[in-house]
Amino acid sequence: MSEATASAARRSWISAEPLAGLAAAGQAVPVALLASLPGLVFVAGFDHLAYGLGLLAGVVLAGLLIAPHVARTGAATITDALRHRFGRATAIIGAIVIVLVVLPLLAAELTFVGVLAEAGLGVPYLVAIFVTLAASVAATLWLGERAFAWLAVAAYGLLAASLFFLLGLLAFKAHGIVLPHIAFGQALTAISGHEGTLLENGLVDFDTFTVHVAPFLRLSGRDFLALVISVALGTAVLPPLVSALAAGRHPHISRMTGAWAALFVMLVLVSVPALAAYVKLAIYGALAGDTPLAALPSWLAPPLKADLAHVHGISLAMLSRAADAVGAGAADPAAIADHLARHALAAEQRWLALDEQVRAAIVAAARTISADASGDALWQAYVGQVLPVAATAAGNEAAMLTQAALVIEPLGLLLALPALSGAPGWIAPLIVIAILAAALVMATALIRSLRALVVDEPAASRSWRAPAVTLATAAVAAGFATLRPDELVTIVVSALSLGAAGLFPVLALGLAWRHATAAGAIAAILAGGGVTLYYDVGIQVFPAAFYRTWAPISNAADFAIEEFATLETDAREAESEEERAAAAAALETLARGTATRHGLANWFGIDSASGAIFGVPVGLLALVLVSLLSRFRPSRDKEP
Amino acid sequence: MIEVGFGLLLIAAAVAILSGVGGLLPGASGVDLLPLLGYGGIGFLLATGVLLVAAGLARRAIGRQPERRHALRTARLTTVALLVAALLAIGLPLAVGPFNLVRIGGLPFGYYLAAQGALIGLVVLAFAWAARQGRIDAEGARHE
Numbered sequence: 001m002s003e004a005t006a007s008a009a010r011r012s013w014i015s016a017e018p019l020a021g022l023a024a025a026g027q028a029v030p031v032a033l034l035a036s037l038p039g040l041v042f043v044a045g046f047d048h049l050a051y052g053l054g055l056l057a058g059v060v061l062a063g064l065l066i067a068p069h070v071a072r073t074g075a076a077t078i079t080d081a082l083r084h085r086f087g088r089a090t091a092i093i094g095a096i097v098i099v100l101v102v103l104p105l106l107a108a109e110l111t112f113v114g115v116l117a118e119a120g121l122g123v124p125y126l127v128a129i130f131v132t133l134a135a136s137v138a139a140t141l142w143l144g145e146r147a148f149a150w151l152a153v154a155a156y157g158l159l160a161a162s163l164f165f166l167l168g169l170l171a172f173k174a175h176g177i178v179l180p181h182i183a184f185g186q187a188l189t190a191i192s193g194h195e196g197t198l199l200e201n202g203l204v205d206f207d208t209f210t211v212h213v214a215p216f217l218r219l220s221g222r223d224f225l226a227l228v229i230s231v232a233l234g235t236a237v238l239p240p241l242v243s244a245l246a247a248g249r250h251p252h253i254s255r256m257t258g259a260w261a262a263l264f265v266m267l268v269l270v271s272v273p274a275l276a277a278y279v280k281l282a283i284y285g286a287l288a289g290d291t292p293l294a295a296l297p298s299w300l301a302p303p304l305k306a307d308l309a310h311v312h313g314i315s316l317a318m319l320s321r322a323a324d325a326v327g328a329g330a331a332d333p334a335a336i337a338d339h340l341a342r343h344a345l346a347a348e349q350r351w352l353a354l355d356e357q358v359r360a361a362i363v364a365a366a367r368t369i370s371a372d373a374s375g376d377a378l379w380q381a382y383v384g385q386v387l388p389v390a391a392t393a394a395g396n397e398a399a400m401l402t403q404a405a406l407v408i409e410p411l412g413l414l415l416a417l418p419a420l421s422g423a424p425g426w427i428a429p430l431i432v433i434a435i436l437a438a439a440l441v442m443a444t445a446l447i448r449s450l451r452a453l454v455v456d457e458p459a460a461s462r463s464w465r466a467p468a469v470t471l472a473t474a475a476v477a478a479g480f481a482t483l484r485p486d487e488l489v490t491i492v493v494s495a496l497s498l499g500a501a502g503l504f505p506v507l508a509l510g511l512a513w514r515h516a517t518a519a520g521a522i523a524a525i526l527a528g529g530g531v532t533l534y535y536d537v538g539i540q541v542f543p544a545a546f547y548r549t550w551a552p553i554s555n556a557a558d559f560a561i562e563e564f565a566t567l568e569t570d571a572r573e574a575e576s577e578e579e580r581a582a583a584a585a586a587l588e589t590l591a592r593g594t595a596t597r598h599g600l601a602n603w604f605g606i607d608s609a610s611g612a613i614f615g616v617p618v619g620l621l622a623l624v625l626v627s628l629l630s631r632f633r634p635s636r637d638k639e640p
Numbered sequence: 641m642i643e644v645g646f647g648l649l650l651i652a653a654a655v656a657i658l659s660g661v662g663g664l665l666p667g668a669s670g671v672d673l674l675p676l677l678g679y680g681g682i683g684f685l686l687a688t689g690v691l692l693v694a695a696g697l698a699r700r701a702i703g704r705q706p707e708r709r710h711a712l713r714t715a716r717l718t719t720v721a722l723l724v725a726a727l728l729a730i731g732l733p734l735a736v737g738p739f740n741l742v743r744i745g746g747l748p749f750g751y752y753l754a755a756q757g758a759l760i761g762l763v764v765l766a767f768a769w770a771a772r773q774g775r776i777d778a779e780g781a782r783h784e
Contacts, residue, residue, distance in 0.1 A: 046733075046754060049733065049754045049755055050733070052759065053728075053729045053730075053754065053759070054729065056759050056762050057725055057729040057762055060725060060763075061725065063766060063770075064721065064769045064770060064773075065722075068773075181756065185744065185746050185747030188746065188747055188748075188751070189746035189747070213740070215736045215737070221734050224730075225730055225734065228730050228733075232729060251777070252770075252774050252777060255769070255773060255774070256770050258770070259766035259767045259769075259770045262763050262766040263766075266759045266762070270755070270756045270759050270760070273755035273756070274755075512715075512718075
């Protein structure tokens with residue numbers, strides 16, 4: 001233990017276990033996912049608690065299982081540990097998996113920053129992305145380990161403080177001074193009262209409505225299991241988290257640091273269900289209290305402006321862009337659709353799904369406001385001219401705000417939080433800045449973990465390779481982010497899933513088991529990562545072909561299978577090329593599934609993002625079998 | 641070896657209930673236990689049985705190979721900790737139904753467990769795991 005005492009003597013404040021744990025917590029959870037959690041739990045109640053359970057279990061496994069193994073090899077990063085234990089080839093293949101995991105995470109983080117900065121601070125999307133990127137690259141190249149750790153501590157502290165502040169305000173509004181983590185039971189009771197009212201009055205859409213505390217309405221038990229496993233094992237091998245816990249530490253210190261990191265992540269995660277409960281209480285209170293659309297609550301304005309919420313399919317952003325289009329001379333629906341598609345494809349699809357008279361009402365309203373486009377005039381036109389027509393078209397005769405009419409996306413809920421909690425107006429930008437700071441730290445941690453792939457020694461960071469790789473990878477991620485992908489949560493979970501399948505077997509078992517060989521490690525990474533990548537890409541890109549190959553183990557219902565067969569016949573017997581293309585496209589959509597309907601292409605009904613549930617067992621099996629088979633050959637990689 | 645015996649008994653019982661002969665076992669009251677336990681309950685029985693057998697075998701192996709004492713104790717601790725983590729993060733939420741029958745302050749207990757209880761449990765597990773592994777390492781260093 002002399003090594004430990006020697007390092008203890010050299011320890012400064014930041015390497016004391018609790019503080020180092022706090023710094024690791026700041027690099028543990030992709031903020032794009034963390035900030036979506038209240039919105040996710042708001043939408044699906046119990047089922048989306050899976051994310052929080054997975055994240056915390058992942059931090060525990062990273063600290064107690066993976067990081068000590070990495071630290072024991074004397075390495076600071078995952079690839080270093082693979083190189084020390086299994087040699088160069090394994091390290092290179094591991095590095096490829098790390099790139100495939102970190103790039104989408106970084107792109108999601110940058111997109112999140114862009115969306116939040118645009119909606120919350122009024123900074124243009126691309127400007128926000130490139131400022132963040134420049135700051136992250138600068139912090140990667142010029143900030144030392146210790147300074148970056150302090151930055152992570154500060155950012156995580158700010159994030160937690162703003163979350164606690166909002167939670168405290170919301171709880172105070174509902175029932176005075178209480179400890180919200182315990183008192184939110186009362187909020188849940190009140191919510192179930194409101195849910196009862198909504199159900200009795202027939203104000204719900206069963207495609208999107210979920211009884212908050214009831215389990216397994218949105219996800220089946222099997223989906224829940226797959227999601228927890230994918231998120232947990234993916235977080236356990238998240239490169240920046242493992243490096244933060246393992247770097248230069250004795251295994252015992254890295255375990256204690258991991259436990260402290262888990263404690264700090266837990267403090268934030270236990271606040272999420274309470275926050276979701278109070279938000280739901282406020283929003284369902286408005287829904288059950290017969291709020292007319294004419295008196296639309298003002299807390300809906302921020303998400304409506306950002307196109308992250310819509311009422312009867314229409315957001316303020318859509319109206320404002322339609323006004324731009326009309327001002328530019330476009331008047332027919334197709335031209336406006338083109339204009340909307342320039343900002344977001346989802347907005348165009350919602351526009352095309354609207355009724356003829358609703359679109360006419362939007363165009364008419366757009367004409368009245370295109371002259372003076374102040375925010376107030378826009379709001380008046382939206383509430384006064386557009387929503388009544390939309391409500392009538394949707395059969396909402398009383399023109400009330402209903403659960404069926406109102407859709408809030410997870411990030412939209414985040415934007416509505418400050419106003420919902422009754423915080424003064426100047427608080428909202430501060431909270432946005434705190435969340436952006438946490439996202440910036442996470443983005444920097446991801447870029448640093450990419451740079452670490454080419455830097456063996458601190459001295460080598462002087463060479464041209466590290467800055468070149470840093471810049472190149474950052475540019476690729478920024479390229480993805482400029483496409484403004486939706487579904488940030490799916491991107492994050494898919495990336496974690498791939499990381500889990502590729503790296504978890506070799507890090508959890510390979511580093512610990514003395515009979516593991518380099519051949520076994522390579523087989524584990526390729527087989528595990530390959531299966532998960534095939535599952536995700538296969539379903540997203542070739543859904544119909546995927547379903548045809550794996551029809552016997554798909555959980556598709558009989559009517560869906562019949563629909564698929566009918567469409568296949570249509571595609572085969574189509575007379576014109578256009579008909580054939582339309583039928584083929586419908587076939588792909590049916591097989592892939594949509595937000596409200598499961599696709600046919602799956603194994604046992606598991607979501608395409610949660611493929612780690614197949615990849616991890618395959619990887620473990622490959623590691624054991626190939627290691628045992630290759631053991632009897634003399635190999636220079638085989639070291640105890 | 642007593643753990644191995646108990647473990648095998650539990651596994652046999654789980655298999656018997658699953659195959660529908662639970663009522664035919666000597667001493668059983670002729671009641672089919674499957675609806676009562678559910679697949680979650682049988683999974684729990686099986687897991688406990690496997691755990692007991694593994695613990696017994698590990699103890700035996702440690703007795704026979706004192707030079708691998710540290711590695712085997714570490715492996716045993718890791719297995720137990722992983723099972724507890726899986727139980728907290730997956731088992732508890734999947735078996736939420738019966739817990740929800742209990743309400744504390746209006747809050748269904750199962751929901752509370754998944755929202756906070758399991759998370760607090762995971763952190764306790766992390767500290768306990770770190771402390772226990774620290775003790776195993778310290779003892780290993782003393783023996784060397």
